[in-house]
Amino acid sequence: MNDLLPFLPGQLQQVFDGIPFFMPEIYLSALFVVLLVTDLIFGRNGAWICRIIACCGLLVIALKDVEQLKLLLTGSQLFFNNMLLLHEKTVAFKLMIDILSAVLLLYFNWDDQLASHKKGLTDLYSVVIAAVFGMHLMVMAVNLLSIYLSVEMVSIASYLMVAYRAENAISSEAGLKYVLFGAASSAIMLYGISLLYGFGGSLNLFGSNLMPGLMQVNPLAVALALLLFMVGIGFKLSFVPVHFWVPDIYQGAPTPVSAFLSTVTKVAAFGLLVNLLTPFIFFPGFSKVFNFSLFLSVIGIITMIAGNFAATMQRNLKRMLAYSSIGHTGFALMALVNFNADMQGITALTFYLFAYSLANIGAWMLVSYFSNTANAENMEDFKGLGFKFPLASVAFVIILISLTGIPVTAGFYGKFLVFSSVYTVYQDSHNIWFLLLMITGAVTTVVSLFYYIKVPLNLFLRKTERTTSFSSTSNYLLVSIAIISLLVVCLGLFPDFLVK
Known part of the structure; x- marks a missing residue:
């Protein structure tokens, strides 16, 4: 112990020096x-207070994220004994996480199945904030230990969210599967970290x-x-081959939680992957030991094929969106394949992730909306509902158009940026894998x-014989869906607002 005393002042000074770069997390x-x-x-009666505090708090933290840009005028900053790294793209990822999480926190109370839970939602809001803290660490982690700890922090919070409706058998089963698959993947990752160390x-x-140490070892x-x-x-x-948990967990989890897992956690994971x-x-020369460009190309191709073709065979809307999210992961990996010094691929990735997340949250909100009002979960349940709920149905079409990547939506411009970044590198290298991608x-x-x-085919072009009455749902949910649809179109028409 006495041998460590001379080093304590220096270690403490490093901690104090790193605090300005860690203010949003504080x-x-x-x-x-x-x-x-x-x-x-306040207990269960304070759910609305907790929701307001959580959402307003996340918006304040988003402002703190923006303020960190002033600290980066001299370049990227390593802090806390080189455990964490702050740079402009890190700030962009954190900003996306905070904004999307605030939207999702509002959404939690608008899903009837989740809102009717006997425990209330106050615990869930705390769990989400803990998950956001872990995701902030994920996008800044540049040490194998900090990477593992941040991933585990997000994983534990995710397990709790998936199994939150413990009284529901499907939700409990989904939570158990998620924990088992997550524990296995965590153990495998930890073994890989031990080997790298x-x-x-x-x-x-x-x-x-x-x-240099890895360069001296058998490739x-x-x-x-x-x-x-x-x-x-x-x-x-959730890229192939570790994607098999997605459909069951997304279907069994509460719909807003599925939206959270398919958007915010993916943004954090991509931020971690960039670092x-x-x-x-x-x-120099590490590509001869392990070619990450080739690895991501193969994984991206397989993931796009598996996710999209599997989605065509789904009748349940939540399972379809689950497989769709796998396909979008494969597409987003394209942007990382051409990782180069000019950061064109990273710029394309951040815009694509935001456009995808925004539209995907809108799609999950619509799943909740039609579940609340018409108890519609499978494709055939949507027959004829387009004329019963015109605003929601038109919004659904716009959001699905964006997820497909059709003009004039944000999804189209996001895919255009990714294709452009890959094509630019292909022109220089003529790498066959880029062409295949x-x-x-x-x-x-x-x-x-x-x-x-x-x-939309079932909504507008097929008739239904159902005579059951429809239920009412929160008008806030419909307003949010309309706003997201409008944003998706506006970002498609004016993408320069986010891409400079």
Whole structure:
């Protein structure tokens, strides 16, 4: 112990120096404590207070994220003993996480099945804030230990959200499956981390020891370690072959929770992947040990094919959106395949993720809306509802058009940016994998039209004989759906608002 005393002042000074770069996360911690205290004071009757505090708190934290840009005028900043990294793209990812989470927190109370839960939603709001804190750490983590801890923090919060409706058998089953699959992927990832640490002698991705150490080891051993490590990341991204949990969990979980898992957690996982890939891709000669570009190309192609073709065979709308999200993951991986110094691929990725997340949240809101009003969950349940609920049905068409990638929506411009970034690199390298990626992306986009069009086909072109009465639902939900539809179109017409 006495031998460590001389180093304590320096370590403490590093902690104090890193606090300005960690202010949004400190505010998140305070918000979590405030929600817990509010829940203790008001109990179930304070659900609306907790919701207001959580949403307003996230908006304040989003402003704190923007303020961090002033700290980056001199470039990226490593802090907390090189455990975390802050740069402009990190701020963009955190901003997306906070804004989308605030929207989802409002949405939780508008889903009748979730809102009617006997425990109330106060606990769920606290869990979401804890998950957001973990996702902030994910997008900043550049140490193998901080990566693992942040992923586990988000995973535990996700397990609680999926199984929140414990009295429901389907939800309980989904929660149990998610925990089992998550624990297995976590163990595999941890084993991969231990191998990387053993081979490189360091946990720091941007340190001077890890990459040279890995270069001295048998390439097959390094490839095995990286593949094991990527299992944990792939579980969060739900790319093939660690995607099999998605349909059952998304169908069994409360609909707003499925929206959360398919959007916000994916944004955080892609932010983590950006930091993870940077040292491996830019270190001279490492592509001969493990070619991440080839790995992501193969995974992206398989994921796009598996997700989109499986979605065409689904009758349940939640399962269709689950497989659709897998296909979108494969498409987003295209942007990382051409990871280069000019960051064109990362810019395309951030816009695509925001456009996809916005439209996907709108789609899940519509699932809740039609479930609340017409108890519609399968495709045949939507027959003839287009004229019963015209505003929601038109909004559904607009949102599905964006998810498909048809002009003039944000989804189209997002896909255009991704295709452009890949094509730019293909012109220089003539890499056959880039060409295959573009072909697969174009074909699966056409395929996605076949299953997305089933919804408007049933809404407007097929008649129903059902005579049951329809229920009323929250007008706030319909207003939010309309706003999201409008934003999707506006971002398609004026994308320069986000892409400079």
